[in-house]
Amino acid sequence: MWPVRVCTLMFILVAGAGTVLAQHEFTPADIEAGRQQYANTCQRCHGPDGDLIKDADIGHGKFRRGSTDDDLARIIRNGIEGTPMAETNISAPNALTIVAYLRSMATAAGTIASGDAARGKTIFEGKGGCTSCHRVLGNGSRVGPDLSQIGGARRTLELQRSLVDPDAEIVPANRTLKVVTRDGATVTGRLLNQDSFTLQLLDSREQLRSFSKSNLREFSFVANSTMPSYKDKLSSQELADVVSYLASLKGL
Ligand code: HEC
Ligand code: HEC
Structure with missing residues (x-):
């Protein structure tokens, strides 16, 4: 008897979610396709975390001009009249994959601990020893990549991963x-x-x-990074502080 009731309940929940939010279901492949399009067409204005335009933070799941996936896909395709955000020739299905990526950014943003950029700078130049390999605005070593603009190029999530798991992803130019x-x-x-x-x-x-x-x-x-992992060298608060400092480095 009771499995039937479970089924009914699940049906109501699913149907309820469907009618209230009219959302789409996205696969990891949709999110990945959206990530690439975002990097190519949106990042230069909205930044890697979606929060570069102060009044239009699109990386944290709160939008002023729409709320459903279809609203957002429409904005992406039609642009916003009278603003720098122009109309595009992105197809409706492709626009939805970008929406999938915006949704995933918001989820990821919720998992990132908040840090203090000023404290992070002190750790970067002091106990972290980062300047023995990296350079920021002319200060530090050239052995590793220059990080003066790293906050404009990488997501906070990626910066965090660079510190705790340097081997996870090495951009070709940095090998x-x-x-x-x-x-x-x-x-x-x-x-x-x-x-x-x-x-x-x-x-x-x-x-x-x-x-x-x-x-x-x-x-x-070399397959592995020459950068050490800081997973056990810095506390989680110190890591959050350094990540916050790196995210603030957007060049001049
Ligand atoms: C030339 C710069 C530029 C580009 C490129 C750009 N945007 Fe925008 N976008 C803006 C500006 C500026 C606004 C704020 C407009 C306003 O509301 O006054 C905005 C607003 C938005 C909004 C509405 C935000 C809200 O709060 O409702 C969304 C969604 C959005 N952009 C997504 C995207 C996506 C996705 C892309 C890539 C396909 C993109 N934008 C490309 C400049 C840009
Ligand atoms: C022994 C040298 C060395 C030290 C010390 C070091 N790094 Fe690195 N770092 C590298 C090298 C080499 C790379 C490029 C290869 C890679 O991505 O792992 C790199 C990559 C990075 C990247 C990714 C850059 C990109 O373009 O995506 C970040 C972010 C970073 N380091 C931050 C730091 C911070 C913060 C510290 C101090 C807590 C630090 N590094 C300490 C050598 C070092």
């Missing part, structure tokens, strides 16, 4: 190259330049090194 010379010496560093015959890299002591490829036994990218 470490390892070369072994004919006489067996190994040098690792950041690839700056290469042509058919030579390659130049910046080694771990910030020295520019140039090699003739014919003198190398091998050269290849």
Whole structure:
């Protein structure tokens, strides 16, 4: 007897959600498709976390101009008259995948601990030792990538992951190259330049090194990051502070 009642109850819940919100169901593939379109067309104005335009924070699930998925898809396609947000030729199904991504951003934003950027800067330059590899606005080392504009390029979620799990995702430009010379010496560093015959890299002591490829036994990218994980080196509050500092670095 009672399984029937469970079914009825579930039906009412599902139908209820459907009529009140008229929402769509999204798959991880929809979200991923939306993420790519967002990065290509929306990020330059709205920023990686969707919160760059003060009066139109689209990364935290609260919208002034619509609420349902279909409202938002319509805004994305039609633009907003009299504002910099222009009409686009994005198809209706593609607009819905962008909505899927906006919804996922809001969910992710809810899981991020809030930090203090000023405290984060102190940790970055002090106990974190980040400036021994990274440079911010001319201060620090060139061994790792320059982070002066990292907050304009990466989501808070990605910054957090870079600190606790540096191997999870390494953007191609940031990979470490390892070369072994004919006489067996190994040098690792950041690839700056290469042509058919030579390659130049910046080694771990910030020295520019140039090699003739014919003198190398091998050269290849290292799979793992040379950056240590800070998962156990900083407390969760300190991590949140550093992430908050990084997110504030949007260049000049
Ligand atoms: C040229 C800059 C620009 C681009 C590109 C842009 N937008 Fe906007 N968008 C704005 C501005 C400015 C507003 C605020 C308009 C207003 O309400 O006055 C806005 C508003 C919005 C709103 C309404 C926010 C609300 O509170 O209801 C949504 C949703 C939105 N944008 C999504 C997107 C998406 C998704 C993309 C990419 C397909 C995109 N925008 C591309 C500038 C831009
Ligand atoms: C031993 C050198 C070293 C130290 C110390 C170091 N990093 Fe890194 N970091 C790197 C290298 C190399 C990369 C590029 C490879 C990668 O993405 O893991 C990197 C990547 C990053 C990225 C991702 C950049 C991107 O473009 O996505 C962030 C963010 C970052 N580091 C922040 C920090 C912070 C904050 C600290 C201090 C708490 C720190 N790093 C300490 C070497 C270092």
